Amino acid sequence: MTxxxxxxxxxxxxxxxxxxxxxxxEKSENPGASAGRVQKIVMPLVLKKKWFDMILSxxxxxxxxxIKDYWARRFLYSTEQGGLEWGAWVEMWxxxxxxxxxxxxxxxxxxxxxxxxxxxxxxxxxxxxxxxxPEFKIEFNGFKVKPGxxxxxxxxxxxxxxxxxxxVLEV
Numbered sequence: 116m117t118x119x120x121x122x123x124x125x126x127x128x129x130x131x132x133x134x135x136x137x138x139x140x141e142k143s144e145n146p147g148a149s150a151g152r153v154q155k156i157v158m159p160l161v162l163k164k165k166w167f168d169m170i171l172s173x174x175x176x177x178x179x180x181x182i183k184d185y186w187a188r189r190f191l192y193s194t195e196q197g198g199l200e201w202g203a204w205v206e207m208w209x210x211x212x213x214x215x216x217x218x219x220x221x222x223x224x225x226x227x228x229x230x231x232x233x234x235x236x237x238x239x240x241x242x243x244x245x246x247x248x249p250e251f252k253i254e255f256n257g258f259k260v261k262p263g264x265x266x267x268x269x270x271x272x273x274x275x276x277x278x279x280x281x282x283v284l285e286v
Contacts, residue, residue, distance in 0.1 A: 155236040158189075158255065166268060167242040170280060171251055178238070179263040179275040182211045186276055190258060195229045203228060211260055212274055221260035221274075232258045237284065254281025 160178070162170070169175035180186045187208040193199045199207065207228040210217060218224035225231065241250045256279035263269020263277060 156234060157237045157239050157252070158235040159239045159241070161241050161244060164242055167240060167249065169267070170240065170253065171283060171286070173283075175267050176280050177263070177267060178278040178280060179267065179269050180278065182208060182260070182274060182276060184208055187211070190232055190276055191225075191230045192233055193228075193230050199228065199230070214260060214274060238278065238280070251283055252285040253283050255279070256281045 162178070166175060166178070170178065180190075184205070187204075191208075193204075198204075207224070207230060210224055210228075211221065214221040214224050218227060235255045237252050238255045239250065239252050241248050259277040259279060260274055261277050262272055263275045265271050269275055
């Protein structure tokens with residue numbers, strides 16, 4: 116293969132990758148929406164030791180994730196056919212950082228942008244990325260968008276995706 120052909124093949128692969136990413140973005144669906152599901156939907160998350168131990172002991176009942184594009188894609192989906200356009204998606208997750216500036220709170224904002232939280236039943240927490248890292252599963256009681264508690268690792272006055280935790284199911 117000549118250098119020119121290789122460059123064209125690489126360019127085609129990059130375009131295919133971009134197209135696949137956009138298709139996944141546009142088709143982001145609620146993985147738990149299928150009626151009559153039997154299998155529990157598990158969200159895997161990694162924690163630092165301090166937060167891992169506090170949650171496992173029952174001392175910490177919420178886990179915070181910053182309102183960023185990465186977490187918005189993992190936690191939210193569009194109810195509009197074809198999904199949100201990229202510009203509206205960015206505007207939505209930026210507005211979530213200050214939900215009372217242009218909207219009457221997170222619920223109003225989410226209705227305005229036609230987005231909902233995905234459904235999960237269980238969170239599978241791991242303490243680090245090591246294959247043998249300690250882990251446990253905990254009941255997931257839903258999402259909230261709210262300011263976090265500083266004693267649980269949040270910055271004062273900053274809004275977060277607050278994951279509401281239930282009882283420990285498996286260690």
